[in-house]
Amino acid sequence: MVNITLTPKATEQIKKKLAGRELDLKLMYDIEGCSLSGIPTLRLADKQERGSDEISVMTNEMPIWLEQSKLLFLDEQLEIDFSEQSHAFQLSSPNEILNGRMSLFD
Structure with missing residues (x-):
């Protein structure tokens, strides 16, 4: 299973973007238009938009929803x-930076 940690700076920026709204935070692994590797992105979505393949992973701050079928593209430890x-989020593991300029789409 994936273990995700949010830094205090990331948590602050996510909470600003949420602005008290009841939305899901999703870590999506977009492989459309990509050959072998995809692009991890963060998205905010209505709770009704949860896919049947999505699972909730509790971080140190809040739950993040992931597509179970995309877990094979992610390392077990993520930050x-x-x-x-750069005014952007960064997704990394102990082995590599998966996305150094990750956006948070609303």
Whole structure:
């Protein structure tokens, strides 16, 4: 199973984007238009938009929804941070940076 940690900077930016709204935070692994590798992105979505393949993973701060079929593309230990310099989220594992400029789509 995937273990995801949110840094304090990432948590602050996500909560700003949520602005008190009751939305799901999703870590999507978009493989459309990509050859072998996809692009991880963060999305906010209505709870009614949950897919039948999605599972909830509790982070140190809040749950994140993931597509179970895409778990094979992700490492077991992940961290989501926010870079003030690039104004973007960063998804990394102990082995690599999976997306150094990850957006949070609303």
